[in-house]
Amino acid sequence: MDSDNSDNNDQEFWALVEEEFMDDSDEEQQLQNSGSSSRRKRRTTIDRGREEGHNRLFNDYFSKNPVYTDVQFRRRFRMHRHVFLRIVDALGNYDEYFQMRVDATGKMGLSPLQKCTTAIRMLAYGSPADLVDEYVRIGESTSIECLQRFVKGVNVVFGAEYLRKPNNTDVEHLLQMGESRGFPDGKDSKEQGYCSSFRVTEGILIDLCSDMFLPTTFPIFEAKLAKLRRELLTPTTKGGGGAGEGFDVTKSGDARVGLVGFPSVGKSTLLNKLTGTFSEVASYEFTTLTCIPGVITYRGAKIQLLDLPGIIEGAKDGKGRGRQVISTARTCNCILIVLDAIKPITHKRLIEKELEGFGIRLNKEPPNLTFRRKEKGGINFTSTATNTHLDLDTVKAICSEYRIHNADITLRYDATADDLIDVIEGSRIYTPCIYVVNKIDQITLEELEILDKLPHYCPVSAHLEWNLDGLLDKVWEYLCLTRIYTKPKGMNPDYEDPVILSSKKKTVEDFCDRIHKDMLKQFKYALVWGSSAKHKPQRVGKVDSDSIC
Numbered sequence: 001m002d003s004d005n006s007d008n009n010d011q012e013f014w015a016l017v018e019e020e021f022m023d024d025s026d027e028e029q030q031l032q033n034s035g036s037s038s039r040r041k042r043r044t045t046i047d048r049g050r051e052e053g054h055n056r057l058f059n060d061y062f063s064k065n066p067v068y069t070d071v072q073f074r075r076r077f078r079m080h081r082h083v084f085l086r087i088v089d090a091l092g093n094y095d096e097y098f099q100m101r102v103d104a105t106g107k108m109g110l111s112p113l114q115k116c117t118t119a120i121r122m123l124a125y126g127s128p129a130d131l132v133d134e135y136v137r138i139g140e141s142t143s144i145e146c147l148q149r150f151v152k153g154v155n156v157v158f159g160a161e162y163l164r165k166p167n168n169t170d171v172e173h174l175l176q177m178g179e180s181r182g183f184p185d186g187k188d189s190k191e192q193g194y195c196s197s198f199r200v201t202e203g204i205l206i207d208l209c210s211d212m213f214l215p216t217t218f219p220i221f222e223a224k225l226a227k228l229r230r231e232l233l234t235p236t237t238k239g240g241g242g243a244g245e246g247f248d249v250t251k252s253g254d255a256r257v258g259l260v261g262f263p264s265v266g267k268s269t270l271l272n273k274l275t276g277t278f279s280e281v282a283s284y285e286f287t288t289l290t291c292i293p294g295v296i297t298y299r300g301a302k303i304q305l306l307d308l309p310g311i312i313e314g315a316k317d318g319k320g321r322g323r324q325v326i327s328t329a330r331t332c333n334c335i336l337i338v339l340d341a342i343k344p345i346t347h348k349r350l351i352e353k354e355l356e357g358f359g360i361r362l363n364k365e366p367p368n369l370t371f372r373r374k375e376k377g378g379i380n381f382t383s384t385a386t387n388t389h390l391d392l393d394t395v396k397a398i399c400s401e402y403r404i405h406n407a408d409i410t411l412r413y414d415a416t417a418d419d420l421i422d423v424i425e426g427s428r429i430y431t432p433c434i435y436v437v438n439k440i441d442q443i444t445l446e447e448l449e450i451l452d453k454l455p456h457y458c459p460v461s462a463h464l465e466w467n468l469d470g471l472l473d474k475v476w477e478y479l480c481l482t483r484i485y486t487k488p489k490g491m492n493p494d495y496e497d498p499v500i501l502s503s504k505k506k507t508v509e510d511f512c513d514r515i516h517k518d519m520l521k522q523f524k525y526a527l528v529w530g531s532s533a534k535h536k537p538q539r540v541g542k543v544d545s546d547s548i549c
């Protein structure tokens with residue numbers, strides 16, 4: 001046998017050894033290269049002290065008096081301890097890999113806790129496979145194997161119950177859960193319960209089980225995602241902030257309302273019926289390809305209504321014309337999410353996700369928290385209300401994602417990590433939104449009754465013009481516009497042509513600006529009549545920022 005041949009055999013042998021043993025040992029097989037890539041040296045066995053690793057992990061989180069609290073467990077494992085232990089137990093019954101085993105030399109193997117902890121930490125933090133090595137005492141390749149078997153096991157063991165379409169019993173159970181949380185009251189906190197239940201009717205049970213399997217809501221992970229999204233959305237070319245060809249419709253009138261929804265839900269039909277404008281209607285998808293504006297005159301206000309092309313899942317990441325559509329939606333004072341009554345109601349959540357991913361917050365007030373950067377002094381975190389979502393560690397972790405090491409943060413309510421990220425990111429738009437459920441001529445009264453419980457919703461049939469007045473009333477309510485009638489001295493008010501002010505801009509100054517940009521210079525005072533006036537009339541000067549509505 002010549003020397004080349006023996007080298008080849010040697011390499012083949014080590015490749016086989018690597019394949020065979022790499023994955024099944026916590027003794028990391030390190031093939032050391034001493035500068036020359038062709039020669040492999042013998043692997044080094046690392047005695048990690050895995051029993052020590054197990055004991056430490058057990059004492060830290062699973063003993064009777066664990067070192068870390070339940071809250072810390074919940075945060076670090078992204079689930080409650082009892083849920084985690086249930087998974088560990090179930091995986092042990094399913095796959096002997098997750099049972100405590102003894103190797104041929106009588107040495108204890110890695111414990112199921114070590115294996116499952118490694119897998120869940122990788123999922124929760126999106127961390128490299130060898131990150132927990134020093135703590136859990138587990139090698140890189142074994143970590144990867146743990147993760148693979150963990151995911152497979154969870155799918156097999158829990159899939160049938162939690163990752164399938166729900167049956168009637170599940171729906172019943174979830175509706176009860178919703179009810180116990182206050183569903184179906186219209187208040188925001190309570191909507192959550194309702195929406196979860198509702199979504200489930202369409203098989204999005206995984207949403208509810210996200211606590212168990214999906215670590216995507218972990219604050220640091222979210223901060224990372226938010227950062228990446230912002231980078232993705234930042235225009236790469238100079239002056240690229242415009243909405244794009246066919247979307248650069250000039251803003252006109254007193255308010256702008258956008259129709260957003262999946263294709264063929266009836267957005268164009270709605271625009272045509274409400275405004276008398278022509279936007280092509282057809283039974284196939286993607287009929288509308290650009291932004292078509294129309295105007296509604298309602299209660300003296302001119303409301304610009306935009307018919308936007310249908311969006312698809314992934315729109316926020318640029319699929320279809322999603323980005324143009326959503327960036328146009330950002331310019332609207334109110335968004336109408338148009339849903340098809342005969343399509344799954346889960347579409348509601350999908351559209352919301354697309355808009356949220358683009359920094360649009362629907363029916364939400366800006367977070368009531370102060371975030372102030374400073375030069376030095378570290379992160380100073382105070383809260384004037386009970387907070388269950390954020391603690392100093394989490395706040396610091398989120399800030400460090402943004403390379404912020406000195407800041408004062410004050411919470412005035414029970415803010416979430418998302419709220420803090422929104423404030424740090426700073427480019428969020430808070431827009432009122434109505435869920436317009438169209439094509440109700442296609443569903444039964446019983447189905448309509450179920451839909452009636454959806455918050456912020458308005459049922460219509462654009463085609464048959466059902467409840468279009470109801471929709472306009474609701475749009476008016478959500479836009480919070482105020483009409484100011486002007487009254488020439490000694491004459492009756494002009495009720496034909498009111499000056500329209502928005503809820504955010506309703507001072508005397510805003511009123512003057514609305515009429516003419518030079519008016520304020522000559523303005524002395526205004527006499528105001530109306531329900532909010534203290535006297536009839538009330539004299540209002542321009543210096544104070546008095547609201548005249």
Ligand SMILES: Nc1nc2c(ncn2[C@@H]2O[C@H](COP(=O)(O)OP(=O)(O)OP(=O)(O)O)[C@@H](O)[C@H]2O)c(=O)[nH]1
Nearest residue numbers: 263264265266267268269282286287288310462463
């Ligand atoms: N039954 C019923 N059909 C409707 C209603 N509104 C719209 N449609 C039908 O739904 C289909 C799609 O309507 P469009 O208005 O083109 O839908 P779109 O959302 O603008 O679609 P894209 O432009 O592709 O995004 C057409 O065949 C309409 O006739 C309705 O209230 N009831």
Ligand SMILES: [Mg+2]
Nearest residue numbers: 267268287288
């Ligand atoms: Mg259309």
